[in-house]
């Protein structure tokens with residue numbers, strides 16, 4: 001550990017004590033992982049709010065009782081976080097701590113790619129220190145090339161090599177939108193998912209694809225792919241609907257896509273893993289409806305809408321929808337950030353983490 005890491009850990013420990021009060025403790029062994037205070041019913045599993053990973057690498061046997069049951073997880077999960085900037089380990093730690101403790105996140109969903117050697121080890125370290133689970137990503141990019149194959153092999157190898165990776169990696173995604181972008185035919189993408197599942201089975205890491213409803217629909221439903229997925233990681237971006245107007249009117253648009261996944265998903269756990277409404281348009285963010293409004297008010301209203309429908313989303317098959325906010329900062333994708341590009345919050349953001 002360098003001094004920054006030690007300091008962060010100390011700050012985190014103090015935060016943790018404040019959050020939980022005097023009756024709580026850090027789990028030191030598997031047997032004290034059960035919170036008996038009654039105040040934090042989820043705090044005995046990773047990455048429940050209030051649960052902090054131990055300061056050592058647990059034995060593999062801990063994996064059996066490590067993860068919170070996905071069927072118990074719903075509401076706000078955390079942020080999409082783009083890594084194309086190849087953030088330093090210090091920046092990752094700083095921002096993951098912010099994601100965890102400022103916003104009560106349980107997960108971070110990676111977006112984009114950093115090809116720096118050892119980058120996923122830095123993600124693991126930052127996630128471990130902050131107590132966040134990770135939705136890792138094999139990034140295809142937008143160039144229809146085969147760079148993703150090397151990224152796949154590097155990430156799979158890192159998941160095996162880093163002894164903590166399996167304790168923080170909740171799912172491996174292929175993305176983003178490989179069907180919509182046409183990077184691979186359905187049968188080849190399905191074969192990739194099956195291959196990755198086999199590769200990661202000894203680590204207990206599930207595999208998914210990060211995709212729009214339309215990506216499946218335009219390929220005849222791609223049922224064989226849906227059937228191969230361990231969870232369904234949905235892109236919910238109603239701003240792009242041909243029916244879009246203001247975010248306050250977008251619930252029927254959300255339901256339209258969600259109902260399609262409910263009908264074809266065979267009861268699997270579902271996430272809105274790329275999910276939001278932009279505050280500005282840009283060359284890559286253009287509406288398909290003349291009435292679609294992009295501004296900070298509507299970006300905020302969309303998350304309030306999801307929060308107001310917390311009970312409806314919780315009632316969805318598979319234990320309810322867990323949703324991510326796309327994205328942490330405008331520096332990562334213009335207009336979608338919760339922070340603007342000078343690091344100021346664009347609106348107050350404290351969505352419910354359960355209901």
Ligand SMILES: *[C@@H]1O[C@H](CO)[C@@H](O)[C@H](O)[C@H]1NC(C)=O
Pocket residue numbers: 152153154156157160198199200
């Ligand atoms: C998983 O894939 C990686 C990268 O291709 C490879 O190095 C490793 O041997 C594979 N492990 C298993 C168990 O298949």
Ligand SMILES: *[C@@H]1O[C@H](CO)[C@@H](O)[C@H](O)[C@H]1NC(C)=O
Pocket residue numbers: 246248297298301
């Ligand atoms: C959306 O609804 C909220 C709550 O009723 C309201 O405060 C907000 O002004 C509405 N947004 C727009 C753009 O009308």
Ligand SMILES: *[C@@H]1O[C@H](CO)[C@@H](O)[C@H](O)[C@H]1NC(C)=O
Pocket residue numbers: 340341342343344345
């Ligand atoms: C970010 O928000 C702050 C505070 O509202 C504002 O002063 C600043 O101009 C904003 N920056 C950008 C780039 O919009």
